[in-house]
Amino acid sequence: MSAHVVALLVLVAVAGSDGILNLLNLPILNPLLDLLLPLQLSSNDPEIFMSTPEIIERWGYPVQTVQTNTTDGYILTMHRIPYGKASPTNATNAMRPVVFFQHGLLCSSSDWIINLPNQSAGFMFADAGFDVWLGNMRGNTYSKAHTTLNTSSHQFWEFTWDDMMRHDLDAMIDKVLAMTGQSALYYVGHSQGTLTMFTKLSIDQLFANKIKKFFALAPVVKLKNIKGLLRAVGDINPLLSLYYNNFGQDEFLPSSAFLDLAAQYGCGLEANLNPICKLVMFSIGGPDTRQFNSSRVPVIISQTPAGTSSTNFIHLGQMVTSGKHEGYNWGSDAKNIQHYNSTLIPIYNISTVNVPTYLFTGDKDWLANPTDVQYIRSNLSSEIVMLDQRLLGYNHYDFTWGLKAADDIYKPIIKIIDDDQ
Numbered sequence: 001m002s003a004h005v006v007a008l009l010v011l012v013a014v015a016g017s018d019g020i021l022n023l024l025n026l027p028i029l030n031p032l033l034d035l036l037l038p039l040q041l042s043s044n045d046p047e048i049f050m051s052t053p054e055i056i057e058r059w060g061y062p063v064q065t066v067q068t069n070t071t072d073g074y075i076l077t078m079h080r081i082p083y084g085k086a087s088p089t090n091a092t093n094a095m096r097p098v099v100f101f102q103h104g105l106l107c108s109s110s111d112w113i114i115n116l117p118n119q120s121a122g123f124m125f126a127d128a129g130f131d132v133w134l135g136n137m138r139g140n141t142y143s144k145a146h147t148t149l150n151t152s153s154h155q156f157w158e159f160t161w162d163d164m165m166r167h168d169l170d171a172m173i174d175k176v177l178a179m180t181g182q183s184a185l186y187y188v189g190h191s192q193g194t195l196t197m198f199t200k201l202s203i204d205q206l207f208a209n210k211i212k213k214f215f216a217l218a219p220v221v222k223l224k225n226i227k228g229l230l231r232a233v234g235d236i237n238p239l240l241s242l243y244y245n246n247f248g249q250d251e252f253l254p255s256s257a258f259l260d261l262a263a264q265y266g267c268g269l270e271a272n273l274n275p276i277c278k279l280v281m282f283s284i285g286g287p288d289t290r291q292f293n294s295s296r297v298p299v300i301i302s303q304t305p306a307g308t309s310s311t312n313f314i315h316l317g318q319m320v321t322s323g324k325h326e327g328y329n330w331g332s333d334a335k336n337i338q339h340y341n342s343t344l345i346p347i348y349n350i351s352t353v354n355v356p357t358y359l360f361t362g363d364k365d366w367l368a369n370p371t372d373v374q375y376i377r378s379n380l381s382s383e384i385v386m387l388d389q390r391l392l393g394y395n396h397y398d399f400t401w402g403l404k405a406a407d408d409i410y411k412p413i414i415k416i417i418d419d420d421q
């Protein structure tokens, strides 16, 4: 089923829609010619098919896997790098400041450890003396379990980012605070990891006490102006719904199905990377900005996409169409009550967020589009926006996978947290 969905997306990308016409006008196709030249990949990279903890261990860092249950029964897995190589003492319980990293849509904890140690946030923060925790939202590779529901049941997949915001953030952050004996932590979110946090902070002031500072990378709240492939998904949302109703609506882009499909399209882990593969990728996040380590593609593809629910995707499509920061319409009073304790679909307002916030945005980012980012900037209370860092030439992926992120983003955040001690 999921392979069908990917196939559909690829078809839409090729066959066209307004969104795709936008795409064709943008520099995305300029690199097409050189994409057609076969890229040489180091297919024997030992990290291909390693899990996040295995990659962490491979670089000689300590790692812990910690599970936590949400109030609605999902069993989530977090990965922890309790200390780095440069730590003067190596005790896991040494009360280092906690930095919690939350991945974006279709991604996982692997985002933060995917490049070399001095280019990846997870390792750099551990080496800088922090206790590093990497979250995994429900439904991805590492958080596909439930106390009562079978993952092959329809009910397991009945969630969107709104449910992650209501349940997963509490479950993970409360667990981290309990295990570290601290009362608050620093939060670094990417993309959907900022959408969930902005929304949570806007509706729950008690939760805000647990977040010392919020670093928002490629922040997303409204999706009205997104470009690229996901614009097309928004535009064809009715078509997608029709598709789901006929072909199933549970899991979306799990790693295994993607790999099958990727193999079919030649995005496999063999020596040559098919241009279609890279084209699809950059048609989602923005043009190739040349700060991507092409030889890491096989490792990234073995981890990403990490899966979510189809409904999460439809929810995002609904937000593209409506232009609103809102909950998903579950289509019946009973289900809306189950998710929102109300028959009304919540409309959120970030003007009540009251945690010091640091924005890192990119001008080549098609998902956290500069126009939608402007909404965030101007609707957050000006007292809490501590930094508004606009990074030139950044697409949506560069914040986690880009080679310049270490200098442009991670080192400045480390300095800000150090100064806060």
Ligand SMILES: *[C@@H]1O[C@H](CO)[C@@H](O)[C@H](O)[C@H]1NC(C)=O
Pocket (backbone or CB within 6 Å): 067, 068, 069, 075, 147
């Ligand atoms: C989560 O729930 C499962 C199944 O009910 C249980 O075995 C496990 O101990 C719980 N985990 C935590 C961390 O509470």
Ligand SMILES: *[C@@H]1O[C@H](CO)[C@@H](O)[C@H](O)[C@H]1NC(C)=O
Pocket (backbone or CB within 6 Å): 060, 061, 062, 084, 085, 086, 087, 088, 089, 090
């Ligand atoms: C601390 O642990 C790191 C990583 O395991 C290791 O490289 C380092 O030598 C250890 N330092 C001390 C002081 O034990």
Ligand SMILES: *[C@@H]1O[C@H](CO)[C@@H](O)[C@H](O)[C@H]1NC(C)=O
Pocket (backbone or CB within 6 Å): 118, 119, 406, 407
């Ligand atoms: C990472 O380390 C290599 C070699 O040790 C060095 O050349 C490079 O500049 C470092 N990168 C960063 C971002 O510090």
Ligand SMILES: *[C@@H]1O[C@H](CO)[C@@H](O)[C@H](O)[C@H]1NC(C)=O
Pocket (backbone or CB within 6 Å): 150, 151, 152, 153
């Ligand atoms: C989950 O459902 C599948 C298919 O219906 C079944 O094969 C499997 O045994 C079930 N697993 C559990 C733990 O019940």
Ligand SMILES: *[C@@H]1O[C@H](CO)[C@@H](O)[C@H](O)[C@H]1NC(C)=O
Pocket (backbone or CB within 6 Å): 042, 045, 116, 293, 295, 296, 403
């Ligand atoms: C890209 O990743 C490979 C390992 O897959 C590494 O050997 C190489 O140094 C990296 N390139 C850069 C520019 O960091």
Ligand SMILES: *[C@@H]1O[C@H](CO)[C@@H](O)[C@H](O)[C@H]1NC(C)=O
Pocket (backbone or CB within 6 Å): 341
């Ligand atoms: C649900 O809403 C009712 C009133 O609308 C309120 O009394 C109750 O506390 C809410 N329950 C939860 C779990 O938020």
Ligand SMILES: *[C@@H]1O[C@H](CO)[C@@H](O)[C@H](O)[C@H]1NC(C)=O
Pocket (backbone or CB within 6 Å): 348, 349, 350, 351
């Ligand atoms: C959010 O609340 C502020 C302050 O009450 C108001 O000025 C603004 O219009 C609201 N925004 C939305 C999108 O409702």
Ligand SMILES: *[C@@H]1O[C@H](CO)[C@@H](O)[C@H](O)[C@H]1NC(C)=O
Pocket (backbone or CB within 6 Å): 351, 374, 375, 376, 378, 379
């Ligand atoms: C919220 O953002 C919109 C779009 O950028 C802007 O028109 C509006 O004035 C902002 N609202 C507030 C309360 O600043």
